[in-house]
Amino acid sequence: MPLPLPGIYLPVNEQSDTSKICVVMVGLPARGKSLIAGKAMRYLGWVGIPARVFNVGNYRRSNTPQPQATFFDPHNEEGERMRRAAAQAAMTDMLQWFKKDQGVVSILDATNSTKERRKWIAQECAAAGIETLFVESICDDEDLITNNILEVKTTSPDYKGQDPELAVSDFRKRIGNYQKVYETIGEDEKSYPYVKLINVGSTVIINQIKDYLSSRLVYYIQNLHIKPRSIWLSRHGESQYNLTGRIGGDSSISERGEAYARALPELMRKSGIPENTKIVIWTSTLRRTIQTARHLKADTGFEKLEWKALDELDSGVCDGLTYQEISEQYPEDFKARDDDKYNYRYRGGESYRDVVIRLEPIIMELERSENVIIVTHQAVLRCIYAYFMNIPQENSPWMEVPLHTLIKLTPGAYGTDEKRFKADIPAVSTWRGKGTSATHQEFPAGGH
Ligand SMILES: O=P(O)(O)OC[C@H]1O[C@@](CO)(OP(=O)(O)O)[C@@H](O)[C@@H]1O
Numbered sequence: 001m002p003l004p005l006p007g008i009y010l011p012v013n014e015q016s017d018t019s020k021i022c023v024v025m026v027g028l029p030a031r032g033k034s035l036i037a038g039k040a041m042r043y044l045g046w047v048g049i050p051a052r053v054f055n056v057g058n059y060r061r062s063n064t065p066q067p068q069a070t071f072f073d074p075h076n077e078e079g080e081r082m083r084r085a086a087a088q089a090a091m092t093d094m095l096q097w098f099k100k101d102q103g104v105v106s107i108l109d110a111t112n113s114t115k116e117r118r119k120w121i122a123q124e125c126a127a128a129g130i131e132t133l134f135v136e137s138i139c140d141d142e143d144l145i146t147n148n149i150l151e152v153k154t155t156s157p158d159y160k161g162q163d164p165e166l167a168v169s170d171f172r173k174r175i176g177n178y179q180k181v182y183e184t185i186g187e188d189e190k191s192y193p194y195v196k197l198i199n200v201g202s203t204v205i206i207n208q209i210k211d212y213l214s215s216r217l218v219y220y221i222q223n224l225h226i227k228p229r230s231i232w233l234s235r236h237g238e239s240q241y242n243l244t245g246r247i248g249g250d251s252s253i254s255e256r257g258e259a260y261a262r263a264l265p266e267l268m269r270k271s272g273i274p275e276n277t278k279i280v281i282w283t284s285t286l287r288r289t290i291q292t293a294r295h296l297k298a299d300t301g302f303e304k305l306e307w308k309a310l311d312e313l314d315s316g317v318c319d320g321l322t323y324q325e326i327s328e329q330y331p332e333d334f335k336a337r338d339d340d341k342y343n344y345r346y347r348g349g350e351s352y353r354d355v356v357i358r359l360e361p362i363i364m365e366l367e368r369s370e371n372v373i374i375v376t377h378q379a380v381l382r383c384i385y386a387y388f389m390n391i392p393q394e395n396s397p398w399m400e401v402p403l404h405t406l407i408k409l410t411p412g413a414y415g416t417d418e419k420r421f422k423a424d425i426p427a428v429s430t431w432r433g434k435g436t437s438a439t440h441q442e443f444p445a446g447g448h
Pocket residue numbers: 235239241242246247248249312313315376377378379397430432
């Protein structure tokens with residue numbers, strides 16, 4: 001029997017506090033500030049908090065695209081003037097963004113390396129009712145710095161098209177110029193909320209963090225690491241419910257699903273596992289994922305963990321129905337879900353937005369972890385994939401994530417590399433397009 005109300009919606013920005021925050025990056029060049037800024041923005045966007053990075057370098061480049069290191073010499077008055085103007089322009093745009101576009105978290109990506117500059121930022125923000133959170137990245141590990149310098153040489157527009165050797169030596173001189181005036185956040189700045197990250201989180205100093213949003217951000221930032229690792233994602237093998245087109249439930253895997261489970265250890269090896277690497281397997285608490293992971297054995301370097309948070313999106317009263325049955329028994333709901341699949345919440349169940357909220361601790365843990373394979377479900381996998389690949393909310397619930405396919409994600413400094421490995425084992429398709437109740441077709445080996 002259809003109930004009188006279609007699915008329940010949450011407000012678009014489900015936040016418990018109303019603070020607006022400017023995250024102010026602090027640190028010498030090549031200390032990973034832009035990397036932290038980019039990741040924090042992706043994380044905030046994923047949890048539905050409007051966030052934007054304001055990179056002062058981009059404002060400076062509009063006037064001085066490829067300056068030499070001398071431009072950054074503190075005694076170069078013209079250089080100083082132009083850099084101050086760039087900071088001012090970034091600040092103006094940022095304040096406008098808070099005011100006009102309902103921004104919630106801005107990230108001011110620049111060296112902000114003097115007390116005087118930080119004081120100015122704190123005052124401008126306070127006058128506009130915006131809180132500041134200073135994030136200082138300190139790094140004295142020469143290997144880390146050299147890696148960052150090499151990264152900058154190949155990615156920064158400041159050195160595009162230039163001789164790589166000359167670019168590195170100019171960039172080192174630029175860092176030297178900043179070192180002449182750089183002041184770490186000091187005792188006299190204790191009234192600011194700040195976090196100091198020393199050598200990418202090996203030591204973390206936290207000061208005056210009070211509100212909920214800042215604490216979440218600090219917790220996220222302090223968990224980041226840059227050790228090379230991969231994350232493997234797989235749906236469970238084809239299930240009995242998948243075979244009959246039913247959603248939800250806790251059915252076992254089918255014969256072909258079992259074949260996939262048996263093939264998974266080899267598929268993992270084929271995807272490339274660095275030698276002597278321990279891999280942790282995360283499954284949901286539902287039968288189909290546990291069965292799929294059962295041949296990844298401890299004696300071959302795998303360790304297992306079951307997470308309730310990885311259980312499939314709860315389809316409430318629709319659990320156990322086919323899409324066809326839902327469209328007949330709950331036509332309004334069926335339409336409402338198609339109209340806004342991310343926000344639609346099943347009666348007595350969940351929406352994609354709800355799933356993202358319960359996956360937040362998973363993402364935090366993933367950021368802290370090294371090599372992990374996650375064996376989970378269609379909707380949950382879409383949400384995790386969307387975090388890594390920066391997929392917008394309106395697209396993520398419609399993504400195709402075929403059965404019997406292993407996805408290997410390898411996060412890098414400026415993006416995540418993706419490779420897919422299909423097992424040669426046929427499976428039904430559970431993917432449904434907008435406006436239709438049909439799925440459930442046979443696809444050739446390896447899904448589609
Ligand atoms: O959000 P949609 O596209 O309906 O996909 C989620 C559905 O995927 C399914 C399969 O149709 O997951 P699962 O792979 O765990 O079996 C359903 O159980 C679940 O409701």
